[in-house]
Amino acid sequence: MNSPHTLSHIVIAGGGTAGWVAAAALSRLTNNGETRITLVESEEIRTVGVGEATIPPIAMFLRLLGIDLSEFMRETQATIKLGIEFEGWLREGHRYIHPFGDYGRDINAVRFYQYWLKLRAFGKDVGEIEEYCLAAMAARHQRFAPPDPDPRTVQSSMAYAFHFDAALYAAYLRRYSEARGVRRVEGKIADVTLRSEDGYVSSLKLADGREIEGDLFIDCTGFRALLIGKAMGVPYVDWSHWLPMNSALAVQSERVADPLPYTRSTARPAGWQWTIPLQHRTGNGHVYCSDYMNDEDAGKILLASISGRPLTAPSQLRFTTGRRAEFWSRNVVALGLSSGFMEPLESTSIHFIQAGVTKLIALLPDKRFNPIERDTYNRLSIMQFEQTRDFLILHYKATERTGPFWDYVRNMDIPDTLAQKIELFRSNGRLFRFEDELFGEANWQSVLMGQGIMPERWDPMADALDVNVVAKQVQGIREAVRETALRLPTHQEFLTRFCAAPEPVD
Numbered sequence: 001m002n003s004p005h006t007l008s009h010i011v012i013a014g015g016g017t018a019g020w021v022a023a024a025a026l027s028r029l030t031n032n033g034e035t036r037i038t039l040v041e042s043e044e045i046r047t048v049g050v051g052e053a054t055i056p057p058i059a060m061f062l063r064l065l066g067i068d069l070s071e072f073m074r075e076t077q078a079t080i081k082l083g084i085e086f087e088g089w090l091r092e093g094h095r096y097i098h099p100f101g102d103y104g105r106d107i108n109a110v111r112f113y114q115y116w117l118k119l120r121a122f123g124k125d126v127g128e129i130e131e132y133c134l135a136a137m138a139a140r141h142q143r144f145a146p147p148d149p150d151p152r153t154v155q156s157s158m159a160y161a162f163h164f165d166a167a168l169y170a171a172y173l174r175r176y177s178e179a180r181g182v183r184r185v186e187g188k189i190a191d192v193t194l195r196s197e198d199g200y201v202s203s204l205k206l207a208d209g210r211e212i213e214g215d216l217f218i219d220c221t222g223f224r225a226l227l228i229g230k231a232m233g234v235p236y237v238d239w240s241h242w243l244p245m246n247s248a249l250a251v252q253s254e255r256v257a258d259p260l261p262y263t264r265s266t267a268r269p270a271g272w273q274w275t276i277p278l279q280h281r282t283g284n285g286h287v288y289c290s291d292y293m294n295d296e297d298a299g300k301i302l303l304a305s306i307s308g309r310p311l312t313a314p315s316q317l318r319f320t321t322g323r324r325a326e327f328w329s330r331n332v333v334a335l336g337l338s339s340g341f342m343e344p345l346e347s348t349s350i351h352f353i354q355a356g357v358t359k360l361i362a363l364l365p366d367k368r369f370n371p372i373e374r375d376t377y378n379r380l381s382i383m384q385f386e387q388t389r390d391f392l393i394l395h396y397k398a399t400e401r402t403g404p405f406w407d408y409v410r411n412m413d414i415p416d417t418l419a420q421k422i423e424l425f426r427s428n429g430r431l432f433r434f435e436d437e438l439f440g441e442a443n444w445q446s447v448l449m450g451q452g453i454m455p456e457r458w459d460p461m462a463d464a465l466d467v468n469v470v471a472k473q474v475q476g477i478r479e480a481v482r483e484t485a486l487r488l489p490t491h492q493e494f495l496t497r498f499c500a501a502p503e504p505v506d
């Protein structure tokens with residue numbers, strides 16, 4: 001017998017990726033037999049239709065839902081993502097991979113890259129830092145196999161995420177959720193009713209007159225933010241002075257080659273372009289700042305540089321980078337685009353939806369809505385958003401690119417938290433992961449070095465071992481990573497064997 005205060009009805013407003021991720025997780029993980037879940041969406045109002053690259057925690061999230069990864073990949077036309085190749089971000093012609101997974105292995109409790117820095121300074125042939133990361137080397141050779149469970153093997157260090165078709169992912173999670181009792185209501189939300197005594201949401205009014213009452217409401221209405229923004233007036237904290245991108249054009253194109261197992265991000269005069277390879281097609285998009293580039297030119301740049309025939313007309317998206325002042329206010333929790341938005345440079349938005357709903361489940365309120373649950377949720381969410389904001393700003397700040405847009409971002413003031421991180425790394429390569437930070441030391445190291453910030457000196461802790469002994473170990477790791485990468489099946493062989501998707505039907 002549950003408590004009389006247990007939530008009776010959770011109402012999810014919106015059925016894009018956020019709505020269906022929330023429905024799937026809540027139906028699986030709050031299975032108390034007393035809480036009904038209803039999702040309201042309108043076929044008249046389209047989803048954003050983008051959001052196709054992810055980061056490694058998604059595999060754990062899907063497993064938590066009991067989803068078979070092979071089935072999931074087949075049904076969503078998914079491919080493997082081993083990281084992002086940044087092309088032209090430091091300067092034209094330069095490229096580096098921000099891979100998933102670690103570089104080398106710690107020696108004597110000192111980070112591997114510290115030895116790499118030292119040996120390099122001693123004039124040893126240590127090659128590029130990416131040669132020590134299996135995901136990066138596998139990406140370079142277009143190969144993939146899942147991590148080996150034996151922690152002694154190099155292959156145990158493989159880390160990966162997915163690219164998938166956003167529409168197929170939402171449809172897949174809808175089937176999953178409805179099979180677990182989630183009720184879907186088709187209808188347009190016309191109004192949100194607030195209780196006069198405390199401003200809590202009491203119901204959603206649909207255009208056809210129906211009314212849906214609930215205890216807890218999840219706002220997944222996208223940029224419209226019908227509950228948290230429009231009805232409740234929770235302010236938006238604008239970060240566009242640091243991340244000035246505000247526009248994107250997205251277009252799908254025909255697949256012309258075997259899909260790459262990584263996302264490509266190519267710097268452009270006022271922004272950048274993504275290439276996301278799926279099994280059946282390629283996703284492309286140009287993210288730009290309209291103060292420095294008009295839509296027509298942005299479209300021309302995009303269409304001139306995609307491979308394969310365009311399958312759709314480019315679709316235009318507008319956004320303001322930032323976050324809600326509160327992600328959870330009274331009895332409304334915002335997930336997805338209604339909660340805030342950071343451009344897709346490091347593919348973090350879907351992760352924030354997953355992280356948001358799992359945090360919500362961990363802090364699930366009852367009908368009394370103890371403010372400590374809400375406050376903890378907000379504190380954790382704001383911290384993760386701000387840490388990720390800093391990580392994104394780093395890509396723009398540390399560059400040698402020139403031109404009106406790049407001059408602005410290269411010279412702009414940055415948050416103190418980021419300035420301190422850069423300074424600490426620049427002095428002798430030290431990095432720390434604060435609290436529950438999404439991007440760890442290997443991620444920061446990869447992007448700091450990739451964007452041209454090299455430590456002036458290595459950590460003195462790396463001096464405890466003889467340089468020639470270390471050189472041998474480092475060389476051994478380099479060879480082992482290379483051999484392992486070359487032994488793996490190609491990415492296409494892996495897809496064919498593990499999860500070949502059916503040919504799409506037009």
Ligand SMILES: Cc1cc2nc3c(=O)[nH]c(=O)nc-3n(C[C@H](O)[C@H](O)[C@H](O)COP(=O)(O)OP(=O)(O)OC[C@H]3O[C@@H](n4cnc5c(N)ncnc54)[C@H](O)[C@@H]3O)c2cc1C
Binds near residue numbers: 017187222
């Ligand atoms: C250019 C761009 C590229 C991106 N790329 C990535 C990426 O690579 N990786 C990543 O992780 N994320 C990415 N994202 C973010 C990702 O697309 C979103 O986080 C994700 O799609 C979630 O969107 P959503 O569900 O919040 O909103 P939406 O997709 O907009 O869904 C909103 C839902 O609300 C419903 N709705 C709205 N108003 C009403 C109403 N009045 N009545 C009834 N229903 C209503 C709609 O019908 C729809 O179902 C990108 C975003 C943009 C803009």
